[in-house]
Amino acid sequence: MKDRTIQATETAVLDEAAIGRHYRIEDCTTDGRTRQKLECLGVVTGGQIEVISNTSAGLIVNVRNSRLALSHELARQLQVEES
Amino acid sequence: MTIALIGNPNSGKTTLFNELTGANQHVGNWPGVTVEQKSGHIRPRYGEGEIIDLPGIYSLSPFSLEEVVSRDYLIKEKPDVVINIVDATNLERNLYLTIQLIELNAPIVVALNMMDEVTKTGYRINVESLSRDLGVPVVPISAAKVQGIKELVAALPEAHISIRHMLPNSHLEHLIALVEVLLRNHLEQKIKISDYEVSRYPLHWTAIKVLENDELVLHDLNLDDITKQAIEALMADFEAKHGLICSAFANARYELIHQMIYKRLTRWSEDGSHYHYVKHAPEGYHLHTECEESELLSPPYPAERMSGSGDDDDVGIDWHGSKGTLHNDWPPESLFIAKDQDSCGCPQQDPCDLVGLEDSSLQKRRNSRQCRAGKEPSSSRGFSQLDKSDRLDKIFTHRIWAIPIFLLMIFAIFHITFSSSFLGIPGVPSPGVWLQKLVSSGIDGLSGLLASLFSEGSWAKSLVIDGVIGGIGAVLSFVPQIMLLFLFLTLLEDCGYMSRAAFIMDRFLRRFGLSGKSFLPMLMGFGCTVPAVMATRTMENENERRLTLMLVPFMACGARTPIFLVLAGAFFPAYADILVFALYLLGILVAILSGILLRKLIFKGASLPFMIELPRYRLPRLRSVLMSLWDKLKGFLVRAGTIIFVMCVVIWVLSSFGIADGRFQMVDIDQSLLAALGNLIAPLFTPLGFGTWFAAVALLTGFVTKESVVSTLGTLSGIGVGDSGAVGGAGGTGGLTASALQGLGFVSPVAALSFMVFCLLYVPCVATVATLKKEFGSWKWTLAQVGYSVSVAYVLGLLVYQIGSLFVA
Numbered sequence: 001m002k003d004r005t006i007q008a009t010e011t012a013v014l015d016e017a018a019i020g021r022h023y024r025i026e027d028c029t030t031d032g033r034t035r036q037k038l039e040c041l042g043v044v045t046g047g048q049i050e051v052i053s054n055t056s057a058g059l060i061v062n063v064r065n066s067r068l069a070l071s072h073e074l075a076r077q078l079q080v081e082e083s
Numbered sequence: 084m085t086i087a088l089i090g091n092p093n094s095g096k097t098t099l100f101n102e103l104t105g106a107n108q109h110v111g112n113w114p115g116v117t118v119e120q121k122s123g124h125i126r127p128r129y130g131e132g133e134i135i136d137l138p139g140i141y142s143l144s145p146f147s148l149e150e151v152v153s154r155d156y157l158i159k160e161k162p163d164v165v166i167n168i169v170d171a172t173n174l175e176r177n178l179y180l181t182i183q184l185i186e187l188n189a190p191i192v193v194a195l196n197m198m199d200e201v202t203k204t205g206y207r208i209n210v211e212s213l214s215r216d217l218g219v220p221v222v223p224i225s226a227a228k229v230q231g232i233k234e235l236v237a238a239l240p241e242a243h244i245s246i247r248h249m250l251p252n253s254h255l256e257h258l259i260a261l262v263e264v265l266l267r268n269h270l271e272q273k274i275k276i277s278d279y280e281v282s283r284y285p286l287h288w289t290a291i292k293v294l295e296n297d298e299l300v301l302h303d304l305n306l307d308d309i310t311k312q313a314i315e316a317l318m319a320d321f322e323a324k325h326g327l328i329c330s331a332f333a334n335a336r337y338e339l340i341h342q343m344i345y346k347r348l349t350r351w352s353e354d355g356s357h358y359h360y361v362k363h364a365p366e367g368y369h370l371h372t373e374c375e376e377s378e379l380l381s382p383p384y385p386a387e388r389m390s391g392s393g394d395d396d397d398v399g400i401d402w403h404g405s406k407g408t409l410h411n412d413w414p415p416e417s418l419f420i421a422k423d424q425d426s427c428g429c430p431q432q433d434p435c436d437l438v439g440l441e442d443s444s445l446q447k448r449r450n451s452r453q454c455r456a457g458k459e460p461s462s463s464r465g466f467s468q469l470d471k472s473d474r475l476d477k478i479f480t481h482r483i484w485a486i487p488i489f490l491l492m493i494f495a496i497f498h499i500t501f502s503s504s505f506l507g508i509p510g511v512p513s514p515g516v517w518l519q520k521l522v523s524s525g526i527d528g529l530s531g532l533l534a535s536l537f538s539e540g541s542w543a544k545s546l547v548i549d550g551v552i553g554g555i556g557a558v559l560s561f562v563p564q565i566m567l568l569f570l571f572l573t574l575l576e577d578c579g580y581m582s583r584a585a586f587i588m589d590r591f592l593r594r595f596g597l598s599g600k601s602f603l604p605m606l607m608g609f610g611c612t613v614p615a616v617m618a619t620r621t622m623e624n625e626n627e628r629r630l631t632l633m634l635v636p637f638m639a640c641g642a643r644t645p646i647f648l649v650l651a652g653a654f655f656p657a658y659a660d661i662l663v664f665a666l667y668l669l670g671i672l673v674a675i676l677s678g679i680l681l682r683k684l685i686f687k688g689a690s691l692p693f694m695i696e697l698p699r700y701r702l703p704r705l706r707s708v709l710m711s712l713w714d715k716l717k718g719f720l721v722r723a724g725t726i727i728f729v730m731c732v733v734i735w736v737l738s739s740f741g742i743a744d745g746r747f748q749m750v751d752i753d754q755s756l757l758a759a760l761g762n763l764i765a766p767l768f769t770p771l772g773f774g775t776w777f778a779a780v781a782l783l784t785g786f787v788t789k790e791s792v793v794s795t796l797g798t799l800s801g802i803g804v805g806d807s808g809a810v811g812g813a814g815g816t817g818g819l820t821a822s823a824l825q826g827l828g829f830v831s832p833v834a835a836l837s838f839m840v841f842c843l844l845y846v847p848c849v850a851t852v853a854t855l856k857k858e859f860g861s862w863k864w865t866l867a868q869v870g871y872s873v874s875v876a877y878v879l880g881l882l883v884y885q886i887g888s889l890f891v892a
Contacts (some may be wrong), residue, residue: 044333046331
């Protein structure tokens with residue numbers, strides 16, 4: 001039971017990820033074009049991502065040492081797992 | 084020698100281009116598209132050659148027009164050299180484009196920019212071995228500090244096509260090889276092999292693009308069904324086993340880059356005796372390191388520098404040798420342990436060892452190593468250290484303060500540019516207004532000087548003074564304000580704030596079918612529509628850019644304000660300020676509603692979810708700011724000298740000539756062709772309450788400049804606002820009273836209101852139309868905008884007059 005709870009908190013959508021922690025991108029459920037644009041900016045499945053801030057405007061993330069701003073809509077389509 | 088310059092946005096490409104070419108630049112458009120093409124000759128001090136500045140892009144996949152343009156240029160024009168400018172502080176992401184350029188068989192020289200900033204963090208990049216790995220010359224430079232440029236130019240002849248890099252994913256490489264075979268067969272069977280020139284498009288690149296489902300390449304290839312099915316079967320098989328192909332490519336490329344960087348980045352050990360390797364420079368981490376900048380920036384990088392920690396050859400990393408193996412097999416674990424222990428003895432002593440973003444396999448490896456060393460793997464440590472830029476973002480993208488700060492900044496900009504009571508002191512003009520007055524009086528002076536050269540009453544005098552100087556002068560007098568507005572916006576853009584502004588406004592604008600990126604152009608529209616239209620250039624989504632171009636003219640520009648002030652002052656003296664404010668709001672409302680409507684009807688298609696790179700904040704560079712301003716000014720002056728000039732002459736001819744006494748001759752304005760034209764269209768405006776030729780003519784001249792509406796009304800009412808009225812904007816309109824205006828056909832206050840609404844919304848001025856044409860890249864869209872705005876103006880004017888009359892009557 002306890003294990004399952006931990007399991008459940010480990011994977012999350014990026015929008016709910018904790019600030020300052022490092023995550024591994026597990027899945028990207030956006031349409032192909034958006035996914036490809038993300039990939040060009042360094043957001044690839046298996047890659048690392050860190051949330052720098054999360055406000056009503058959206059998220060600022062650290063990906064490959066560059067900063068990206070993403071909308072909440074987009075951040076909800078990225079599955080991450082804490083690493 | 085033709086040289087193409089390519090690189091990510093914010094990699095310092097423009098700075099390098101400006102440095103290489105100086106003032107020898109030509110700005111034009113790429114054939115057939117609105118993407119701007121800049122080219123120029125290399126300055127003699129550096130050598131010679133023609134440089135083409137390709138758009139700033141992240142990849143060569145054809146998502147945006149800019150990427151397609153760049154790729155087409157590289158493939159079809161085959162430049163002799165491609166300078167790939169790479170931001171050394173952001174190597175991993177920037178090299179993604181480099182890898183794609185290598186895939187495309189482009190002859191590359193990598194300009195490793197911002198090396199001075201890398202130095203500041205205490206890190207070094209082993210340029211020589213990076214060059215060896217990439218298989219192309221790499222020259223460290225600092226475009227901003229003008230370092231290494233000569234060396235870069237000297238290295239250009241050494242540019243060559245790199246050997247193709249095996250992607251560290253054997254399944255993928257296998258798939259590429261199979262597709263290559265299929266494609267070769269397909270192409271050999273084809274009789275018309277010229278349809279797809281193998282020599283121009285490298286086969287392996289074609290194979291990769293086919294696998295990436297690149298529509299443009301697939302179209303060019305025109306595959307037969309058998310080949311297509313075979314490839315599709317292969318792809319389906321791969322995706323079933325290993326996931327999406329596109330993602331696999333992206334992953335493999337990043338993995339490749341990762342492998343290169345991991346051993347390229349070194350830093351001094353604590354005692355300064357040797358280097359050791361680190362993964363990625365954690366920003367804001369300062370080491371007690373003295374690196375001479377000149378040393379770093381003098382290629383070739385001294386190899387003995389590396390001897391402290393062993394040259395990478397000693398270490399024996401040869402990822403070329405590991406081609407075809409799964410990325411999980413790389414690098415050998417022993418390498419990491421050995422290196423860490425060799426170079427800094429113990430990881431615990433080194434607070435920044437191996438910090439940075441890592442792929443999962445490395446991360447896991449590292450964690451396991453750390454565990455073995457008796458240390459808990461920590462995920463909240465290391466690269467999350469915020470740098471200066473992040474700290475600024477805490478302020479500028481603050482959840483509460485972001486928008487107030489933004490609005491304050493914009494207010495300050497507008498205040499400095501447009502306010503006639505600077506800092507709230509009445510009578511003290513702001514720098515913008517002061518400059519405008521200066522230019523106006525200059526033009527007035529010129530006008531007076533020229534007037535003395537012509538004999539009194541001659542048509543030539545009238546043409547030059549009233550037509551040309553009056554018309555162009557009115558436009559030119561706004562140039563200082565436009566330039567000032569642009570100066571501020573360029574500064575904001577250059578320091579990196581603009582992408583933050585787009586970010587914080589995005590959510591709000593999405594509701595109206597726009598996005599964060601369209602906010603600034605809309606806002607600038609309150610100042611002057613011309614720079615606002617030009618500012619849409621930064622928008623990448625063409626659909627959204629067109630929509631923004633359609634809407635920007637509805638923002639009440641500064642030149643429309645005098646119309647409101649005069650009419651509101653005459654008919655509604657008690658409520659003038661409220662009314663003017665309400666008109667501004669009406670403009671916004673119309674833009675918002677039009678946005679929703681046009682998005683539904685014409686600019687369909689889901690907008691891309693918002694994502695934008697937030698470049699590091701940096702101080703704006705005076706040189707590039709001034710050059711960009713000069714570009715804009717030049718463009719504006721060219722338009723003033725061409726299309727606006729022609730329009731002014733046309734309007735002057737129409738207003739000065741007419742048929743009198745049975746022959747075509749110079750006449751007073753009320754007998755002119757313009758009056759005739761006014762009479763012709765005046766009935767159209769009867770339902771709007773101002774169906775007289777006076778009003779119609781005022782509107783027609785308002786097409787030249789919006790200020791002309793007031794000066795025309797003044798002239799026609801015989802009070803003699805005069806020619807300078809057009810130049811001075813609102814100046815000299817005090818004589819226009821309600822009764823005088825009633826004499827011109829404004830039968831009631833409601834009619835005046837209707838006229839104001841019409842003026843707010845109808846056709847933008849000539850300068851705007853000319854700029855719209857440039858930005859739309861076609862007359863079709865430009866005319867669509869003009870047609871749409873006139874229709875909206877007409878309908879709303881009609882509604883105001885008809886409904887208003889009910890109440891007044």
